[in-house]
Amino acid sequence: MKNILQNWTISRFLYLAAGIFFILVAVNDRVWFMIPFGLYFAAMALFRFGCASGTCDILPNEDINHSK
Template sequence: MNTLLKNWNLRRIIYLIGGIFFVLIAVNDRSWWMIPFGLYFVGMAVFRFGCASGNCEVPFSKNDSKL
């Protein structure tokens, strides 16, 4: 539980808010097919997988600075 609450950044917070938003809108509109999308984003934020954990960033290389 302690590891879930550490290292939160802006990207994880946005994924969490967006996922909760999708789930609430889906329940309100009774669009049940949209709930898995919202839960996917909530899962990305809570369990730190995918782009929410920063794995989608491209590392900077010294060779790129010459351009």
């Protein structure tokens, strides 16, 4: 529980909002196949895995930045 409540970033809030949005739209429109997508985004935000944890950053290649 402690891990869920710590280190919230803007991306985690956005993933949680997107997940809740997908779930609400799916239930409202009865498009049941969208619920797993919403649950996935919400779980990424709550449990801090995937891109919501910041592990999808692309690091610059140092060889490109140095001229030879």
